[in-house]
Amino acid sequence: MKLYNSAMPAPNPRRVRIFAAEKGIDLPLEEVALAKREHKSDAFREKNSLGQTPVLELDDGTPISESVSICRYLEEIHPEKPLFGRSALERAQVDMWLRRVEFALMAPVGNFWRHAHPYTAKVVKQFNEFGESNREGVAAAFRWFDRELEGKNFILGDYFSIADITALCTVDFAAFAGLEMPDGTPHLHAWHARVSSRPGAAA
Numbered sequence: 001m002k003l004y005n006s007a008m009p010a011p012n013p014r015r016v017r018i019f020a021a022e023k024g025i026d027l028p029l030e031e032v033a034l035a036k037r038e039h040k041s042d043a044f045r046e047k048n049s050l051g052q053t054p055v056l057e058l059d060d061g062t063p064i065s066e067s068v069s070i071c072r073y074l075e076e077i078h079p080e081k082p083l084f085g086r087s088a089l090e091r092a093q094v095d096m097w098l099r100r101v102e103f104a105l106m107a108p109v110g111n112f113w114r115h116a117h118p119y120t121a122k123v124v125k126q127f128n129e130f131g132e133s134n135r136e137g138v139a140a141a142f143r144w145f146d147r148e149l150e151g152k153n154f155i156l157g158d159y160f161s162i163a164d165i166t167a168l169c170t171v172d173f174a175a176f177a178g179l180e181m182p183d184g185t186p187h188l189h190a191w192h193a194r195v196s197s198r199p200g201a202a203a
């Protein structure tokens, strides 16, 4: 088993690296350099026809793409220290938060990155006005997330989950893109410091 990975700041491969590190899974990495467009080669598209990282390749050559799907597979084969929830209720709550983080936070950050950031201008046709319009959407999403985190150590209270991993990777990628956590979000800042200090966050 090996992970076709892309280095920081790419948020999606990082989700899988942190997930594996939190569970103590040793995941061999093979680097796919996004800057060199290696993810768009014919050979890589054989593994993921969308030409995106990460991809987990099993020992028999079967590829799995989509970071959450890869993590679900890892959870199935290494059920100890569950990160998708420990009960029916927690599993539903983790799923709810994963979708909320992906749709409410990741989507506007991704829109800004694709349509307003100078780096992506080199590789995609941008609609800059649309991209810039996501700036306020990201700030509003951060303020909403801050309110949700009040009084909690992690998104689900005292239980650390893949929802925290996804949110951490999103917040850090947003900062890389120039969208810092806004002032007046103390719960978000405290949560970010807490999850960043976990050893797995460095994976």
Ligand SMILES: N[C@@H](CCC(=O)N[C@@H](CS)C(=O)NCC(=O)O)C(=O)O
Residues within 6 Å of the ligand: 006, 010, 011, 012, 013, 034, 039, 051, 052, 053, 054, 065, 066, 067, 068
């Ligand atoms: N939904 C996918 C998103 C994968 C994704 O967008 N990966 C980025 C790297 S973080 C990528 O390969 N971008 C290049 C592209 O989309 O062309 C997942 O969760 O794995």
